[in-house]
Amino acid sequence: MPQPGDILRSRYKIIKILGSGGFGDTYLAQDIDLPGKPKCVVKHLKPNPDPKVLEIVRRLFDSEAQVLYRLGNDSDQIPRLFAHFEEQGEFYLVQEFIDGQDLSHEIIPGEKLTEIAAIKLLQEILEILAVVHKQNIIHRDIKPQNLMRRQQDGKIVLIDFGAVKEVEAMTVNTQGQTSLSVAIGSLGYMPSEQAAGRPKLSSDVYAVGMLGIQALTGLQPNELPKDPNDDEVIWRNRANVTEKLADALNKMVSYYFRDRYLSAVEALAAIKLLQPPPQKRVTPTIPIPQPRQRQTPPTVPTPQPQQRQVTPPPQPKPQQQQQAPPPTSTPTKIITPNWSRRKVIQTVGFAGAGLGLAIVVPRLWQSNSQFVEDLGNGVSLEMVQIPGGTFTMGSPAGEAERSSDESPQHEVTVPGFFMGKYEITQEQYQAIMGTNPANFKGEKRPVEGVSWDDAVEFCEKLSQKTGKPYRLPSEAEWEYACRAGTTTPFYFGETITTDLVNYNGNFPYGAAPKGEYREQTTNVGIFPPNSFGLYDMCGNIWEWCEDVYNDSYRGAPTDGSAWLTSSDNNRKLMSGGSWGDGAGYCRSAIRLGRWRANRYNAVGFRVVAVAVA
Incomplete structure (x- = not known):
């Protein structure tokens, strides 16, 4: 049995054992003959002393090796077989190492x-x-x-x-014939x-x-x-x-x-045949909202019965009136604003549903502090100030469709920060990274198909370009910003509809009826925002957070910082739900852990920045 440090055939140096079983052992090794000494996998078949069995094994081993050689050449998604050899009646396969x-x-x-x-x-x-x-x-x-x-x-x-x-699995019976002795699988x-x-x-x-x-x-x-x-x-x-x-x-x-x-x-x-047909590329422009100033609250009209009132998206303003971004050499200060929060509760009627649902249509906090970052070539990044505060993180035991990893509920105090008004769009990602990996193309659609590492790299390059410390939000910052002062399953209230959020309307939440299933992302900012002025915090795409994933909140930080330790630090956290999920996966407390290198067409991110006073 090879040991770490042993060199097979004067070429393959054993690093460590990867696994051991009844059939043989598997090792991580280095090919010391090649530049850089690349890693490879060595499989060792345990010997059988019976000479009849040994001869059959030798013949099958060579035949199977030829099959593996051929398969590795047919597809880059099958590990290549680099070598196979026999030493002192023991058999070895050397294969490509998959990182x-x-x-x-x-x-x-x-x-x-x-x-x-x-x-x-x-x-x-x-x-x-x-x-x-x-x-x-x-x-x-x-x-x-x-x-x-x-x-x-x-x-x-x-x-x-x-x-x-x-x-x-091949043995020799008493008549010298071969038969399968075990079921493989x-x-x-x-x-x-x-x-x-x-x-x-x-x-x-x-x-x-x-x-x-x-x-x-x-x-x-x-x-x-x-x-x-x-x-x-x-x-x-x-x-x-x-x-x-x-x-x-x-x-x-x-x-x-x-x-x-x-x-x-x-x-x-x-x-x-089950895949949705390719979507026609549509790239309509998205309105750029006017900076909000402190003002007298507008009069909210009383909605008519069975009418649905949805706050329309803000109108675009001329390019020359855009607020210039702050100089990159000067840190952006958090200005203590005069916050006033107002909401209106509407009863929304659904045709044919025979029911009315109480849905909270958020009214924006009025703040005098937000800024626009110029990314070049007419592309900008809008950042909204999120005031510091304390909230209850996680979901209560009685919340429908909750998961056990949303417990225990706990108080978290979050310092103030700035957060992207929208999910990072494809044109923003292109402006910083020079590529667009998204599956559903559209400049104003969120970028998806990005790994956690891709998102972190974007933040690093954005910080270098602007001189401001951008990063992914912590999970606590994300949920705090999503809730915007609410304690209900959604920042719209007890349920949502597909008029308010992009999700799979075939799977509603609570008493809500079924709705539209768009089967793709939508442009950012076309649905009503929450009270902090953040768009698409429910649905559209999952959003990577800075934290590693833990299966409960036991031991979680209570100061708003990211939780950076876990049994598997490669498993990162994401929040918010997506276009392909049912409504229950778009709740404010929803959380999933996924491997940091994964790339899905339903996962993207938004950024935060903590200003220096």
Whole structure:
């Protein structure tokens, strides 16, 4: 058994053991023959003393290695096989090292992916598996731990093709014939025919389907019940999905392999039909609001019964009247403003719904302190002052659709700061980073498809350009700014509608009716703001925060600062919900933890700046 420091074939230096099992051991190593001594993975097959078994193992080992060589050349999402060799009756594979984390960091127990996110994930996996199935190769161990999200480009890489398992599973019986002695696979993802030692291409399809159901329900495969009459998986009542997706998944996980898609190629074609059609690029201009001055509160008219009153977006002002940004060499002072907060409660009627809902349409605090940052080429960044204060963070036990990680509620005192009026737009991101990674293109739409590290890099470059200390908000700052003095599930009150927020209207909250599902982001600033003058704090896109994710608030800071320690410091926090989520995921207290390198088309960010007095 190799030890750290050992060098195999005078080339591969063992760094540490990565895993050990009945079939063999896996090591992290360095290729000391190449410049920079790149990392690689060495798999060691434990020897078998029986000479008959050894000969069969040698033949299978060479055959399987040739398959892995070929697959690595067919796709950059399958690790390349660099070498395979035998030393003293022991067998070794040297493969490409994938720098990333597996999908168990994305498919998390107790958390559900949106339907759009799940469809995208299924398509990503099936696209890789289709390459494998076209070679008539069965993987036999599809599960989150064998699907790596590569940090370099965010692509999924399919690992652990089971060359070692294939070899170990072969034995010689007393007549000298070979047979499969063990079932290769993982419980919960392994269908009945595979458990019996007779896997098919559709066995892999079953595993992908179970992974999709796991992502949508938040339950592990072994936690899902099965129908006692036909052994079909019972999951539909645990997830809010369309009938088309449910039918596709049910076909993927059918108990009888003949009833499934025959291969990943067929399953991929079915999943692609579920994707929304490409959106036509629309880039209308967004109005730039006038700076708000202290003024006499306007008279609020009494709304007529069954009429919906929504504060219209502010009108654009001529370019030459824009307020010039403060000099970058002078720190921006927080001016103690004269705050006055007013709201009007309206009863909103919904045609055909037969009900009226009390919705709070926020009235803006009146402040004399905000500024506009010039990013060049006519692109600007508007920052709004958020006054310091104390609030109750988290959600109460009785709040519908809450999660346990929103507890315990606790008092937090937040110092004053400035926050972006809007989510960072694509034109702003382009102005600072020189790229636009967004899936839903539009200059005034929020940028998405950015990792936590991308967002941090943006803040660093923005700070260098302007001379001001920009960063991501702490989770406490974000929730405090989102609530804007409210204690209800939303800053609009007890519920929301798709007239007020961009979310998946098929999944309303409380007594609200179903609404529109736009299936994409919208331009920032087209919905009413909260009382602090911040737009789209509910829905549109999730927003990265500075904190690492912890599964409760026990030990959380109470001074408004970011929580920077956790059992997994690579798992970062995001808030706010998105266009693809139901209304319950757009509550003020909502929080999710995702790996910092992940890039989704429903995740972006906004920035804060703390001025120096």
